[in-house]
Amino acid sequence: MSGWMMSAAIVIAAAWPTVAQAWDPFRTRNDAVEDGNERMADGDATGALASYDRAAQQLPNEPRVQLNRGLALMESGQLPEAREAFLRAADPDAPAEVRADAYYDLGLAFYQEGDAASAEEDHEAAQASFREAADAFRRSLRAKPGNRDAAWNLELALRRIREEEEKQEQQEQEQQEQQEQQQNQDQQDQEGQQDGQQEQQDQQGDEGEDQQEQNPDQQGDQGQQEQQDQQGDEGEEQQDQQGQPGEDEQGEDGQDPPDQGADQNEGEQDPREQEGQGGEEPEEGEGGGQRLPGHVERVLDALEDDEESLQRARARARAARDRRRVTMDW
Numbered sequence: 190m191s192g193w194m195m196s197a198a199i200v201i202a203a204a205w206p207t208v209a210q211a212w213d214p215f216r217t218r219n220d221a222v223e224d225g226n227e228r229m230a231d232g233d234a235t236g237a238l239a240s241y242d243r244a245a246q247q248l249p250n251e252p253r254v255q256l257n258r259g260l261a262l263m264e265s266g267q268l269p270e271a272r273e274a275f276l277r278a279a280d281p282d283a284p285a286e287v288r289a290d291a292y293y294d295l296g297l298a299f300y301q302e303g304d305a306a307s308a309e310e311d312h313e314a315a316q317a318s319f320r321e322a323a324d325a326f327r328r329s330l331r332a333k334p335g336n337r338d339a340a341w342n343l344e345l346a347l348r349r350i351r352e353e354e355e356k357q358e359q360q361e362q363e364q365q366e367q368q369e370q371q372q373n374q375d376q377q378d379q380e381g382q383q384d385g386q387q388e389q390q391d392q393q394g395d396e397g398e399d400q401q402e403q404n405p406d407q408q409g410d411q412g413q414q415e416q417q418d419q420q421g422d423e424g425e426e427q428q429d430q431q432g433q434p435g436e437d438e439q440g441e442d443g444q445d446p447p448d449q450g451a452d453q454n455e456g457e458q459d460p461r462e463q464e465g466q467g468g469e470e471p472e473e474g475e476g477g478g479q480r481l482p483g484h485v486e487r488v489l490d491a492l493e494d495d496e497e498s499l500q501r502a503r504a505r506a507r508a509a510r511d512r513r514r515v516t517m518d519w
Contacts, residue, residue, distance in 0.1 A: 219244055225257060234264035252283040256291055263298055272298045279328075289333030296325030296342060303349060312357035319353065322346040 225240030238261040245254045259274030278291035303318030326343035
């Protein structure tokens with residue numbers, strides 16, 4: 190086997206890119222490269238990578254070594270490191286055949302990253318990886334026109350881009366529908382909570398009405414008591430109006446005006462005035478004093494009786510006014 194000859198086994202399917210490209214030199218042999226090729230053929234990508242690393246130390250400016258390193262890294266699942274190795278192999282100073290194979294393998298690395306992102310439903314990242322893969326396959330075709338494998342993989346990458354765009358649109362639409370459903374659910378929950386509060390308030394109102402219906406006698410007693418209190422207040426006000434003189438009827442010094450009896454006798458002339466006017470002479474009393482005429486004594490007795498009646502009426506009015514009124518206790 191040539192020191193630079195190697196191959197990598199990759200499953201070929203209708204939706205999967207073709208096998209990776211390795212460079213087949215015809216000049217210098219290298220033991221590290223041959224050992225790496227043998228390990229890759231046996232499926233030992235880790236051991237092959239170690240051999241290629243030794244070859245890179247021995248031949249630091251050889252792009253073919255970086256190409257083989259990238260294949261071993263990609264086989265080990267280290268895609269970012271593999272892409273870096275392929276870019277080194279695609280150096281502008283490298284032969285066109287080497288650059289074509291490097292870009293081709295770079296496209297495969299991006300394609301695998303896009304496929305992994307799609308499986309995780311990260312459709313935006315998948316689209317970015319498939320676009321990078323398509324760009325790498327185009328570069329490979331420019332370096333080596335007519336490469337049917339590169340053209341086929343380019344078509345697959347473009348197809349996957351369209352598929353991921355459709356999946357992203359569907360995903361965004363589903364997310365929007367979920368948000369709308371969540372908003373509707375939240376609104377329904379809020380309305381249900383408000384309805385529950387209203388039902389609770391209605392239930393409390395019904396319980397209050399039931400309680401009032403269960404206690405009609407108590408309500409009747411309360412209404413009767415209110416009516417009695419109101420009648421009592423009206424009676425007291427009438428007594429105050431009848432028995433107590435108003436402020437406008439009192440004199441300036443606060444004394445009560447004379448009663449009706451006095452008003453009736455207002456027209457009668459004082460006996461003393463009658464004496465001054467030449468009326469009957471007063472009779473002599475038991476103590477040697479003069480005795481009033483009989484009709485004068487009767488008038489004075491009537492005035493005294495009226496004065497006592499007036500004082501009793503005033504006392505009753507004050508007692509009625511000072512009486513404590515019953516207040517409502519509900």
